[in-house]
Amino acid sequence: MRERRWRPSGPLDVKTTLAPHRRGAGDPAWQAAPDGTIWRTSRTPEGPGTLRVGVDARQGEVVGQAWGPGAAWMLETLPRLLGADDPVAEFAYLLEGLPSGGYALVTELASRHGGLRLTATSRVFEALVPAVLEQKVVGREAFRAWRWLLRAYGDPAPGPAPAGMRVFPEPEVWRRIPSWDWHRAGAEAVRARTIVNAALHAAKLEAAAPADADRLLLALPGVGVWTSAEVRQRAHGDPDAVSVGDYHLPALVGWSLTGRKTDDAGMLELLAPYRGHRYRITRLLELGGRRPPARGPRMPARDYRAF
Secondary structure, three states: OEEEEEOOOOOOOHHHHHHHHOOOOOOOOEEEOOOOOEEEEEEEOOEEEEEEEEEEOOOOEEEEEEEOOOHHHHHHOHHHHOOOOOOHHHHHHHHHHOHHHOOHHHHHHHHHOOOOOOOOOOOHHHHHHHHHHOOOOOHHHHHHHHHHHHHHHOEEOOOOOOOOOEEOOOHHHHHHOOHHHHHHHOOOHHHHHHHHHHHHOHHHHHHOOHHHHHHHHHOOOOOOHHHHHHHHHHHOOOOOOOOOOOOOHHHHHHHHHHOOOOOHHHHHHHHHHHOOOHHHHHHHHHHHOOOOOOOOOOOOOOOHHHO
16 A cells, blocks of 8 residues: 655645546445545556545645555546646636626635636546447436446456445457447447447557647547547546537536526537636536426436347
């Protein structure tokens, strides 16, 4: 076991910051313990690793403990994972310069969630696979597939991790998953092909500079603007990566800021004053925005295993 203590430069809400990496209840790669610590696993450049993140409130420090071949790497990148590179001061300056302070709700949420930071894992393929699984399906369906695949093909988490935790498989493993296991997981052939093809290019994706990430991701068959944004948010902490094409997001943004639903074009117009930090705004609205009243039945979760 290795340990690192790190003192953030300002308020930090560890659980909220790391929440985007959680893929539903029972995620084999992300767990919150009863004592408030967060456990997550990763396939690092040095191998599998398990990270436990807690807070020493008396000392004002984050305490990271890690196990496995990737332990040193996970502790080295711990500050970036917790938003050390997040340009939050730039965002505060932007808010101050907006006419009339911008939307009052945004200003209120920025104050209320002052410990939110934009996380960055530096692991592109690890963010890409679950994003592809979430394409054009309800969350329950995607999370079910993610759990099944990690339990079937992931490595056991190193160290004293909570029971059932698994480490993201290597790209070569994703390429070898047979069609019947994709079917058993509930992922249809289109999403499976997208992941298998992306696995062929995983090394190039990992080595690329963040500025090139969008171009490289969009060059992959089956990866569009929504998927690229979801990956860049998590792997690179891109504060301006808006998930255009999201089923729920335009309605959330429109209703929160104007009391009316809107579409992607309307959402981008509403977010335009916050250019450079539009993803941050959507995170804040997810935490405390106003959703439109539900009308009609919820979209059902499909089960491709029965097809």
